[in-house]
Amino acid sequence: MKLSSPNRAAIPEAALQRLSTAFGLLQELRISGTDEISSAEIGRRIGVPAHSVRKDISYVAEAGRTGAGYDVEVLQGVLDQHLGFGRKRRTCIVGLGRMGGALLAFQELWAGGFPIVAGFDASTNKLETIRTNVPLFPAYQMADVIKREGIELAIVAVPAEAVQRTVQALIAGGITGIVNFTSAVVAPAGEGVFIRNIDLVNELRILSSLLTLHNGAA
Amino acid sequence: MKLSSPNRAAIPEAALQRLSTAFGLLQELRISGTDEISSAEIGRRIGVPAHSVRKDISYVAEAGRTGAGYDVEVLQGVLDQHLGFGRKRRTCIVGLGRMGGALLAFQELWAGGFPIVAGFDASTNKLETIRTNVPLFPAYQMADVIKREGIELAIVAVPAEAVQRTVQALIAGGITGIVNFTSAVVAPAGEGVFIRNIDLVNELRILSSLLTLHNGAA
DNA sequence: TAGATTGTTAATCGATTAACAATC
DNA sequence: TAGATTGTTAATCGATTAACAATC
Numbered sequence: 001m002k003l004s005s006p007n008r009a010a011i012p013e014a015a016l017q018r019l020s021t022a023f024g025l026l027q028e029l030r031i032s033g034t035d036e037i038s039s040a041e042i043g044r045r046i047g048v049p050a051h052s053v054r055k056d057i058s059y060v061a062e063a064g065r066t067g068a069g070y071d072v073e074v075l076q077g078v079l080d081q082h083l084g085f086g087r088k089r090r091t092c093i094v095g096l097g098r099m100g101g102a103l104l105a106f107q108e109l110w111a112g113g114f115p116i117v118a119g120f121d122a123s124t125n126k127l128e129t130i131r132t133n134v135p136l137f138p139a140y141q142m143a144d145v146i147k148r149e150g151i152e153l154a155i156v157a158v159p160a161e162a163v164q165r166t167v168q169a170l171i172a173g174g175i176t177g178i179v180n181f182t183s184a185v186v187a188p189a190g191e192g193v194f195i196r197n198i199d200l201v202n203e204l205r206i207l208s209s210l211l212t213l214h215n216g217a218a
Numbered sequence: 219m220k221l222s223s224p225n226r227a228a229i230p231e232a233a234l235q236r237l238s239t240a241f242g243l244l245q246e247l248r249i250s251g252t253d254e255i256s257s258a259e260i261g262r263r264i265g266v267p268a269h270s271v272r273k274d275i276s277y278v279a280e281a282g283r284t285g286a287g288y289d290v291e292v293l294q295g296v297l298d299q300h301l302g303f304g305r306k307r308r309t310c311i312v313g314l315g316r317m318g319g320a321l322l323a324f325q326e327l328w329a330g331g332f333p334i335v336a337g338f339d340a341s342t343n344k345l346e347t348i349r350t351n352v353p354l355f356p357a358y359q360m361a362d363v364i365k366r367e368g369i370e371l372a373i374v375a376v377p378a379e380a381v382q383r384t385v386q387a388l389i390a391g392g393i394t395g396i397v398n399f400t401s402a403v404v405a406p407a408g409e410g411v412f413i414r415n416i417d418l419v420n421e422l423r424i425l426s427s428l429l430t431l432h433n434g435a436a
Numbered sequence: 437t438a439g440a441t442t443g444t445t446a447a448t449c450g451a452t453t454a455a456c457a458a459t460c
Numbered sequence: 461t462a463g464a465t466t467g468t469t470a471a472t473c474g475a476t477t478a479a480c481a482a483t484c
Contacts, residue, residue, distance in 0.1 A: 185265060
């Protein structure tokens with residue numbers, strides 16, 4: 001997929017992903033008080049060649065000073081403004097098992113600009129046993145709560161067999177972005193709804209394969 | 219990165235990732251008792267065009283019957299044999315906060331062929347408070363335990379600032395594959411050690427950007 | 437048989453890399 | 461100034477797509 005920024009060519013999705021990672025780095029740099037950085041140093045830190053860093057940034061805007069690197073704050077501002085990386089978006093967790101429960105308390109989400117404003121689970125028993133400051137609701141209230149609270153994003157941590165109908169319910173409720181944490185792949189869902197799959201077992205399997213190939217396949 | 223399988227051209231990493239996802243699908247199909255499947259149906263289920271599915275498989279071997287689709291068991295066997303997707307690999311969790319604790323109990327890991335055989339944390343207090351059947355150890359014993367137990371893979375869920383030294387300790391201990399669950403990017407680490415980054419905040423930020431671009435950027 | 441579907445070759449498309457003029 | 465470093469254009473490289481002969 002490619003989406004265009006005004007006056008610039010469309011941004012390849014691979015570039016968008018690298019820029020998002022770079023944005024995370026810039027946030028760290030600001031906390032640590034670093035004011036300037038070169039494309040070479042950004043590249044070293046996120047594992048990308050310097051010329052790719054410059055190329056990726058150039059899809060968005062001119063953000064550096066020829067011959068003198070980038071101002072961390074300026075670059076961050078430019079990426080935020082054009083790509084929305086700094087925008088705060090209200091987020092919910094669906095499925096409150098061990099993993100979902102851990103996500104409710106995951107500080108990085110708040111720090112990263114994604115406040116968790118609701119949790120959902122099909123089991124009302126479970127809702128009562130969880131200790132958290134996040135408001136919890138039974139699954140059947142999803143659509144109502146999403147609309148009332150203006151929730152834009154959802155992290156889905158339900159059992160694999162419940163993913164399809166959970167995603168459908170989220171979309172019906174007006175959610176526009178979903179991170180699917182289960183091992184069932186959810187294919188693209190419709191105009192204006194974006195989905196990203198995080199599959200831990202799949203990542204381990206890819207590692208396993210890389211080891212097999214590296215050590216000389218059978 | 220590309221790695222070659224005997225008698226075939228090197229496999230693009232993107233193809234390897236899609237095939238890993240397809241392998242996961244094949245496992246589901248076997249559980250549900252499906253014997254045959256076409257490239258079109260595989261593609262529909264994992265969100266990839268049919269011709270890409272065929273192309274990806276062809277990097278590995280001839281695994282179908284011209285005109286008659288794939289036998290699920292045969293295809294799974296071929297992918298396992300050439301790419302090691304079905305290999306069981308002993309795995310550990312490093313960092314036993316809420317997230318690491320949830321991972322210790324994550325059934326999908328066992329089911330997926332990645333038995334969790336050890337957990338590590340720098341805090342000995344924490345080790346005492348966790349209820350699990352998985353043997354837990356203080357972080358300083360990592361290298362010893364990894365060697366003794368023949369552990370090949372690690373999932374790192376420590377605080378972001380501890381990632382670098384954790385990864386170094388793991389590699390020193392002989393770990394060959396790492397999934398980094400923290401938001402700090404870990405760049406490629408050395409010959410024969412593979413790393414994959416899973417960054418939830420980054421995924422949400424990418425979604426946020428897609429929404430911004432889709433709705434007409436500022 | 438006719439319809440379906442694979443495996444592969446060739447064509448297209450797009451992303452990455454290289455190189456360098458501009459300039460701090 | 462001289463060295464460093466950006467932004468962009470052009471060249472390369474590689475992946476994806478299209479198309480079709482083979483054949484179940």
